[in-house]
Amino acid sequence: MTYDMKPIRKSMPLRYKQWEQLLQDAGIDKDEHLDETIGLFNNEGLLCASGSYYSNTLRCLAVSPERRGEGLLERIVLEIKRRRYLDGVTKLFVYTKPEAAMQLEPLGFYEVAIAYPDVVFMESEQGGFTRYLQSLTPVEGDRIGAIIMNANPFTKGHLYLIEQALKICDVLHLFVVSEDRSFFPYKTRKMLVQQGTQHLSNVHIHDTDDYMISSAVFPAYFLHTVDKAASAEARLDAAIFSKVAKRLNITRRFVGDEPLSPTTNLYNQALLASLPKEGIEVTVIPRLEAVNAPISASRVRKAITEGEIASLSGLLPKTTYQYLLSEEGQALITKKR
Incomplete structure (x- = not known):
């Protein structure tokens, strides 16, 4: 036929x-x-x-x-x-589903990580993930931690999370999600993180490349329910992150609590269940609040789209706020509205 x-x-x-x-x-x-x-x-x-x-x-x-x-x-x-x-x-x-992975291997796809029994993450470049791991440079330290953030944009809430982590760790690896599907482009988000943390020592900033999972694009189409998707995403995240942690000698991961997002809270709970099995502690840091509400990037973006940038000085580090007022920042905001 x-x-x-x-x-x-x-x-x-x-x-x-x-x-x-x-x-x-x-x-x-x-x-x-x-x-x-x-x-x-x-x-x-x-x-x-x-x-x-x-x-x-x-x-x-x-x-x-x-x-x-x-x-x-x-x-x-x-x-x-x-x-x-x-x-x-x-x-x-x-x-894809684990049972479908064997059909893709002959077509040039290679396993990166698996979260039984729900999902396998594969790539078409043999050894791609290994090369990413090798690009990460270990740093000496007794207590080494990590944070993964989208920082869309970088807020005082993100800065607070970093500062709290540094009270526990003497080295902190900070991964900025490289997926370029956010309100603020990846290069801008990374720049604002770098500028907002330049006064802190022992913070090492990395790209996630294509390997750290972004919840905005994680394909849940074969998992059917939000709860199952959040759990599978977190377990896959844990499987990938454990390999990164081994490379960089990371023993603790920090996440912010999520009082406003049940799905992200489920994600955090799944991380708490998964990462300790890999020898990695998970510490949940309460959100920093301002004006009786948690500081969040979504709250900042809402104010930006509503033209209320002046109200954000209390929610943003000086560097982020100055960027929003700059010619480049204003051009980006105009484009996004």
């Missing part, structure tokens, strides 16, 4: 309805984060296999049970890799 590769979009209702049914049959929820979806249709116009991508991650890979064993998954994956390569994206990642 011959198959034709065709795009699948909402504007194509017949194809789109078939795609929804294919995902349902495969036990996969529709992912809300997709850049493009393609499918293989037989001579009768029936969808037999599909795949999608979002940025540099493959998602929603599905093959009709009646057509498995015909190499359709291989065709889908290779076509997505070809299209991403033409767009300049040469390194791809995929989150």
